[in-house]
Amino acid sequence: MKYTLAAEINPLINSLDKVLADEGLSDDEGSRGSLSSVKQALNDGKEWRNDLADTLQQVFRNLPHIGHKVPRDLLWFAGSECLHFLDDAEIERYASIDEVWQTTQLSWQEAVAKTLSN
Amino acid sequence: MKVLITGGRGFLASHLLKHLGEHDLAVISRSGKSLKHCQQVFTNFEQAASFKPEVVINLAGASLFDQRWSDKRRLEMYQSRVDYTQKLLATLASRGALPSTLISGSAVGFYGDQGNQTITEANASGNDWSAKLCANWESQALAYSNRVRVCVVRTGLVMHPSGGAMAPLMTPAKLGLLGPFGKGDNYWPWIALKDWLNAVTFLINQPTCQGAFNLTAPMPETQKDFLKQLSKSLSRPSFFAIPSPAVNILLGSDRAELLMASQRVSPSRLLDAGFEFVYTNANSMLEAYAK
Numbered sequence: 577m578k579y580t581l582a583a584e585i586n587p588l589i590n591s592l593d594k595v596l597a598d599e600g601l602s603d604d605e606g607s608r609g610s611l612s613s614v615k616q617a618l619n620d621g622k623e624w625r626n627d628l629a630d631t632l633q634q635v636f637r638n639l640p641h642i643g644h645k646v647p648r649d650l651l652w653f654a655g656s657e658c659l660h661f662l663d664d665a666e667i668e669r670y671a672s673i674d675e676v677w678q679t680t681q682l683s684w685q686e687a688v689a690k691t692l693s694n
Numbered sequence: 695m696k697v698l699i700t701g702g703r704g705f706l707a708s709h710l711l712k713h714l715g716e717h718d719l720a721v722i723s724r725s726g727k728s729l730k731h732c733q734q735v736f737t738n739f740e741q742a743a744s745f746k747p748e749v750v751i752n753l754a755g756a757s758l759f760d761q762r763w764s765d766k767r768r769l770e771m772y773q774s775r776v777d778y779t780q781k782l783l784a785t786l787a788s789r790g791a792l793p794s795t796l797i798s799g800s801a802v803g804f805y806g807d808q809g810n811q812t813i814t815e816a817n818a819s820g821n822d823w824s825a826k827l828c829a830n831w832e833s834q835a836l837a838y839s840n841r842v843r844v845c846v847v848r849t850g851l852v853m854h855p856s857g858g859a860m861a862p863l864m865t866p867a868k869l870g871l872l873g874p875f876g877k878g879d880n881y882w883p884w885i886a887l888k889d890w891l892n893a894v895t896f897l898i899n900q901p902t903c904q905g906a907f908n909l910t911a912p913m914p915e916t917q918k919d920f921l922k923q924l925s926k927s928l929s930r931p932s933f934f935a936i937p938s939p940a941v942n943i944l945l946g947s948d949r950a951e952l953l954m955a956s957q958r959v960s961p962s963r964l965l966d967a968g969f970e971f972v973y974t975n976a977n978s979m980l981e982a983y984a985k
Binding site (some may be wrong): 634636637638639640641642644648659661662663664665666683 | 772782784785787788815816817818819830832833834836837838839840844846904905906954
């Protein structure tokens with residue numbers, strides 16, 4: 577794992593932030609505000625996972641009509657209760673990707689590609 | 695269209711079978727006994743997967759009203775909704791039989807007691823046991839929202855003289871013995887059965903609709919006003935108030951909470967999508983039922 581977590585997760589957070597912006601949420605409002613705090617904590621090396629999990633659950637429960645636009649990888653990185661929003665086959669697949677990612681010098685996307693090609 | 699319904703022996707599902715009569719209908723039912731208006735009855739998920747449904751309407755769940763909520767009963771209520779939905783969808787997915795549309799059950803209990811505040815689908819979930827049950831139930835369906843169009847239906851108190859929330863009220867109402875439970879100033883998120891059936895059909899037929907939908911009438915009534923109008927529609931009085939402690943003793947505190955919680959729910963997303971209710975106020979529905 578040669579890439580930092582922040583480098584892997586920031587693009588996913590940005591992607592979700594765009595989905596929420598398209599939904600009409602202002603950048604300091606509700607889930608977008610929380611997401612911004614998560615990003616800051618992640619970049620500062622502080623605890624971020626619980627807050628990300630809370631934010632993603634908030635999105636699924638308050639805005640379930642955009643649930644299908646939440647990056648699935650982000651649900652895996654958040655873990656805990658967010659795993660309820662992944663189906664069994666996805667959890668199995670992410671476990672395999674995670675193992676490749678943790679034990680090689682590949683980026684997350686490279687680990688995804690490698691796992692899916694096997 | 696091939697439609698699979700779970701919980702086929704329940705009050706809502708049995709009416710839905712009749713309502714969707716022109717479709718190719720199948721149900722999952724443990725007993726396997728044949729059902730009116732239904733071509734096929736499956737006893738397990740594997741059989742149901744071979745049906746390759748285009749639409750799944752997931753209504754299975756042990757009744758919240760039948761018994762007191764002991765730990766055993768809570769486990770049954772949880773497993774028959776959350777675990778059941780998880781296993782159903784996992785089986786359909788593993789056999790390449792996921793539908794294009796999933797209408798999955800939930801309830802306005804998702805929001806908990808919110809007093810007089812108007813509740814739309816954007817409101818946060820509550821913190822009580824029922825709210826957590828609903829949230830977990832929805833999660834199982836929403837896990838497939840990247841592959842299936844998922845509509846979770848947060849159903850209110852479905853009213854029809856033959857069943858649901860209204861049937862137990864009819865006998866005391868006809869005897870002139872019906873009155874408010876407690877103060878009666880809590881809001882009841884009622885919906886006429888006909889509108890509930892129409893709403894489900896509407897969601898099946900609207901490919902752009904997905905996410906959560908409150909299935910409640912646009913004008914919730916306070917419990918006291920609803921019961922007064924019910925008695926009036928039957929030309930009976932309504933003044934026998936039942937004090938809150940008595941309701942708690944009769945039903946147990948959890949079931950009493952279902953009647954006493956205040957949920958001023960608005961079906962915002964259904965209205966925004968263009969759905970038209972037959973019964974927007976309780977009086978018109980109760981007058982129609984009284985005829």
